[in-house]
Amino acid sequence: MLHSKSIITVGIALVVLLASMVVLAANDNPASPKPPSQNPAKQQPSVQSKSVANTSSDSVDETKLRSGPGDPVAGKSKAELCFGCHGEDGNSIEPLIPKLAGQYGIYIAKQVRNYQASIRTHQIMGAVAASVSDADLADISAYFASQPMMKGARPSSNQIGKNLFEKDDLSRMMVRCNNCHGATGKGQNPRNSVFPVIGGQHKEYLLRQLLSFRKGDRNNSPGGVMNITVERLSDAELEALADYVSGL
Ligand code: HEC
Ligand code: HEC
Incomplete structure (x- = not known):
């Protein structure tokens, strides 16, 4: 009994810790919102050159942050490989294929790399993931992230x-x-x-x-x-x- 109780306590502590990451990230210096990127030079292209339409409530800056380090404009043609299943605007029709429209760019890239490494398993996505380079994946992810958000x-x-x-x-x-x-x-x-x-x-x-x-x-x-x-x-x-x- 004692043992399982302490597992529960650890479990709850972990969940609370993760939940508090939300608050920390939300308070993350609002004066200088920078998307996480190892390569600051890549951030240089102006907001205008990377802007792509998103929901009316999202400002251009928010869309850019949400998109991650990639270039959504370059990503569109690279994403053709994905359109047949995930839809051109990221709204798939097939109910077991997830919508990607408005999903966080960094989250999309993380999932694709997880499939590739079999940390998350799916036969088709594992094969697709292996065929995409990191740079292309960043752009493709930014493209889907910048689409009007799923609803x-x-x-x-x-x-x-x-x-x-x-x-x-x-x-x-x-x-x-x-x-x-x-x-x-x-x-x-x-x-x-x-x-x-x-x-x-x-x-x-x-x-x-x-x-x-x-x-x-x-x-x-x-x-x-x-x-x-x-x-x-x-x-x-x-x-x-x-x-x-x-x-x-
Ligand atoms: C403490 C934080 C936390 C709570 C509470 C939480 N989630 Fe999550 N959830 C996450 C994180 C982090 C991920 C991303 C996992 C990853 O990186 O693969 C996630 C992923 C998911 C996914 C997968 C999304 C996808 O596109 O594949 C679903 C579905 C989901 N959560 C549903 C729920 C539901 C329903 C609840 C409430 C019962 C819930 N979550 C509560 C943190 C949380
Ligand atoms: C042949 C169909 C097919 C193609 C092509 C395809 N996908 Fe998928 N994708 C799927 C299916 C099915 C799933 C759901 C797998 C699962 O249940 O884990 C999925 C899942 C995903 C997820 C997880 C989403 C989430 O919310 O967690 C991402 C991200 C993704 N695909 C990105 C891509 C990208 C990027 C491309 C193009 C480079 C692509 N996919 C091409 C069928 C496809």
């Missing part, structure tokens, strides 16, 4: 899903989703690419990821935070969450 076709009134999304249940180590993924599941802020956009994603894809995190088949989230978060949720609860989140 659900219709809002879901699923109360079970809404409750889990908005309320902690620490007895089950479940930190409310919006603590990390943002009030409407669109992530935290343009500088914080750790927490992906999930609001408006396909329901079927969301459910598959949640089941896969619970089972441990997908375990590429930092510190296993997603595995811990959904570990004790039932099938019906995961289904309710996927339903609610896809409508955001």
